Amino acid sequence: xxxxxxxxxxxxxxxxxxxxxxxxxxxxxxxxxxxxxxxxxxxxxxxxxxxxxxxxxxxxxxxxxxxxxxxxxxxxxxxxxxxxxxxxxxxxxxxxxxxxxxxxxxxxxxxxxxxxxxxxxxxxxxxxxxxxxxxxxxxxxxxxxxxxxxxxxxxxxxxxxxxxxxxxxxxxxxxxxxxxxxxxxxxxxxxxxxxxxxxxxxxxxxxxxxxxxxxxxxxxxxxxxxxxxxxx
Amino acid sequence: xxxxxxxxxxxxxxxxxxxxxxxxxxxxxxxxxxxxxxxxxxxxxxxxxxxxxxxxxxxxxxxxxxxxxxxxxxxxxxxxxxxxxxxxxxxxxxxxxxxxxxxxxxxxxxxxxxxxxxxxxxxxxxxxxxxxxxxxxxxxxxxxxxxxxxxxxxxxxxxxxxxxxxxxxxxxxxxxxxxxxxxxxxxxxxxxxxxxxxxxxxxxxxxxxxxxxxxxxxxxxxxxxxxxxxx
Numbered sequence: 296x297x298x299x300x301x302x303x304x305x306x307x308x309x310x311x312x313x314x315x316x317x318x319x320x321x322x323x324x325x326x327x328x329x330x331x332x333x334x335x336x337x338x339x340x341x342x343x344x345x346x347x348x349x350x351x352x353x354x355x356x357x358x359x360x361x362x363x364x365x366x367x368x369x370x371x372x373x374x375x376x377x378x379x380x381x382x383x384x385x386x387x388x389x390x391x392x393x394x395x396x397x398x399x400x401x402x403x404x405x406x407x408x409x410x411x412x413x414x415x416x417x418x419x420x421x422x423x424x425x426x427x428x429x430x431x432x433x434x435x436x437x438x439x440x441x442x443x444x445x446x447x448x449x450x451x452x453x454x455x456x457x458x459x460x461x462x463x464x465x466x467x468x469x470x471x472x473x474x475x476x477x478x479x480x481x482x483x484x485x486x487x488x489x490x491x492x493x494x495x496x497x498x499x500x501x502x503x504x505x506x507x508x509x510x511x512x513x514x515x516x517x518x519x520x521x522x523x524x525x526x527x
Numbered sequence: 528x529x530x531x532x533x534x535x536x537x538x539x540x541x542x543x544x545x546x547x548x549x550x551x552x553x554x555x556x557x558x559x560x561x562x563x564x565x566x567x568x569x570x571x572x573x574x575x576x577x578x579x580x581x582x583x584x585x586x587x588x589x590x591x592x593x594x595x596x597x598x599x600x601x602x603x604x605x606x607x608x609x610x611x612x613x614x615x616x617x618x619x620x621x622x623x624x625x626x627x628x629x630x631x632x633x634x635x636x637x638x639x640x641x642x643x644x645x646x647x648x649x650x651x652x653x654x655x656x657x658x659x660x661x662x663x664x665x666x667x668x669x670x671x672x673x674x675x676x677x678x679x680x681x682x683x684x685x686x687x688x689x690x691x692x693x694x695x696x697x698x699x700x701x702x703x704x705x706x707x708x709x710x711x712x713x714x715x716x717x718x719x720x721x722x723x724x725x726x727x728x729x730x731x732x733x734x735x736x737x738x739x740x741x742x743x744x745x746x747x748x749x750x751x752x753x754x755x756x757x758x
Contacts, residue, residue: 362690362736363729364697367708371729374715375722461587468589472701479592492599500588500596507587 327402334407360408417452457514555632560639585637627699686743
């Protein structure tokens, strides 16, 4: 066989094998994406609460999780937590015993820190005049937050948030270091069998690029919908 | 802390490796970013296409994938080139230090490309026109007018790129670079105290991040000192 044909057959053979990990990659993305968003909203509310007892811990949390590599966070949770007997005997062990649980937990804690900063940027970007107008109309602080701040902040935060979903997707590839078989994990197996890094890893690259493109398009459409009152 | 006895020097040298990778990658990252930005801003269609291909690919794929592709790919290429000269050679690879630094510089450089491009576009065209009117050459305009002005705009995102670089250094342990994560994995095996080891690694990286954040804040203050209100 000519080298080109050989490469093509390798690519055609490896893509279905890599795609066996697609489900796991998606599960990690969606689970930690949603849980991370909930965590981010909690952190945001703590930060803008005005109470130092709430905002200081949130700031420390965000600082620590944004200042350390996600790989280290994954290893602390996967390898590290088992060091303590209290954790091994607690009810959480059912989740933390599994690499999947550790992966979701690490990704959630990490993305939560980044997303809460993005949401805060959105909240701070809301025009003061609108809130003053709300106050003049007699809306309470809570009503102003729900009906004025939230919709505008969401629209302002979408572009940055979509970037963060893409980095979350990229981070999911790191769970292959804790024995999980996501697409990256399968690609590493195929590579170990074939020693063909170009064919295997480039195929995987194309798959990830397609996912990035889909995420960008989806958020682009969402942003268009959220700002439909502005266009004309 | 007793478990760490005997490991302190290993973690120290691991941190030195982190710093070395950081500086090598930083220089390469600025280089890639400037070349990418220059290509995107040029009138050459081909250069524009290549640069946008570069940013799309490296911003849309996981860092670890780029790292593995680069490391194993370069090993195959290098081995086959070496075999032309000496068929005895079985396996050659680029040292993880250089392969890793190059790979993370390429990744972060793709983000820096966008930053630099935006910063150059953000320079007031009036200033460039004024420089031309004063008779400054293209090169002098670039060095004395455009670079100082774009630098101010680029600094805050550039600080984030430096943070990404230092954090991506941890990934290079996957291809065998003996930095702190790699040391912690070894220490975990012999001491059975993974939590202690990885928390220490986290603390090391957190202090590096803090140093970078503080220096960027100082640099921003310096870059904007002419904009401060005089007292």
